[in-house]
Amino acid sequence: MKLLVCISHVPDTTSKINFTEGDTKFDTNGVQYVINPNDEFGLTRAMWFKEKQNATVDVISVGGAETEPTLRKALAIGADAAIRVNAEAIDGHTVATYLAAAAKEGEYDLIIAGRESIDYNGGMVPGMLAAMLDASFVTNCISLEIDGTNATAVREIDGGKETISTVLPLVIGGQKGLVEESDLRIPNMRGIMMARKKPLTVVEPATEASETHSVSFEKPAPRGAVKLVEADNIDELINLLHNEAKVI
């Protein structure tokens, strides 16, 4: 089984979010980058397929040279080879188009991406990729088993979950649940050493493919100070929620 894991290079979840150039660009100053958490759950599940079902696992990312440490980390965790599409990830459609071109080339059976990146939160790359490849598609995926060319996936729905039976080739929008937080792997020294020798191929994108772009950014208005209510004055809280906030 050939498996491709799509990796987005995103600011660490604790990052302070600021903008520059008249609020038109994300301020990368002092920001630590990580593998997008939703992708990391998928990568860890891919390691399980590699170890138990002899899958080969490639990782891919769309971005400039600055994203390579993130791909190297994925290699150190255990992926076999990495591909970097040398282009700016202008929007979800751009990323999906470039990933689809690479995926066709590699003839993958299973492609796992995160359900969304934690920076732009578009939530569109896995679905667009599936549509472009005419592959099966399950998003918000919290469990995945492969048996030959059949797959069983569990999808989180509003208020519950559903079990889906489908076939390969398959694109997954993954999230926590594919593996548990405690299953995530920290690269060890041997993994890091081996990652340096693993192939990281840089490919140039075919054509420009953006359909949307970010014009400007805004930060939420700062909120007023919290109104504290005494613990023995619950009536006051109910009064504020009813008469002032008008939410009950």
Place this chain on the structure above:
Amino acid sequence: MSVLVYTESDQGKFKKAALEAASYGKAVAEAMGTNLVALTFNASESSELGTYGVEKVLNINSVNAFNAKIYADGIKQAAEKEGATVVILSASADSRYIAPLLAVGLKAGYASNVVAAPSSLSPFVVKRTAFTNKAFCNTEISTAVKIIGVSNNSFGLAENPTTAQLEDFSPDLITSATTVTSIDKANDKVTIADAEVVVSAGRGLKGPENWGMVEELADVLGAATACSKPVSDLGWRPHSEHVGQTGKPVATNLYIAIGISGAIQHLAGINSSKIKVVINTDPEAPFFKAADYGIVGDAFEVVPKLIEKLKVFKAQNS
């Protein structure tokens, strides 16, 4: 030219998110000087959509179970039939599943998590949340057909009463090798996605056996229950209740956080909620800086009192 909204229903009842999407669609249609058409699956009744400004309803009756690809194909064919230049969906799990498939089908640019009506029609610019609610991004969609995913509880419901004409629509739909084999869903519970109030609790509750009062408070308020990341990691509550950056986003009118300190990742996930109430023993908990109302106190004393007082309040105000 028209605006098309996909109005999702559950067991014959339109979801609130679908009515909000219709309200949004009406605002766009008015700005563009055109009509609002809705696409439904298995709807028998359309008058509720008329209340929110839908003039025509295309209903597909030939599909029994939800399938994202088949639904996307149905919506695509409706958009083509109506010459829709803007297609609106809600932020429900199913709509988010469908939207990117539809975008490729219609060669349409797609903006998700949109929180306000377009600030400009030409160029077409919408405001969406990004960086998990830590910022907004004004996004231009440059394709001829545009798809908008409207965030829950952002635009709100807006009544624009008209008469919605119900029309049967029977396009030839694609087939799919994907089937749902089982659904595990509590039908009597309010979901986080649909809730106007969410009651959430964290490690301050000390153990899963203490969630009775959280559920009771949620019951009194008609709220959904949620939890912090450590609580779901510890297995005290199911993952589906985990809200925050790597869990579910919450955009409700009222979010009550009990025994949650307020890590930056949690706050990001709930930032779009309008009113936040925090109950915590630690006055230094970061959540107090992000909340509108707060009680410094022991949840085990405050919550039962709050339940009791709310019951009285509800009895008097219903």
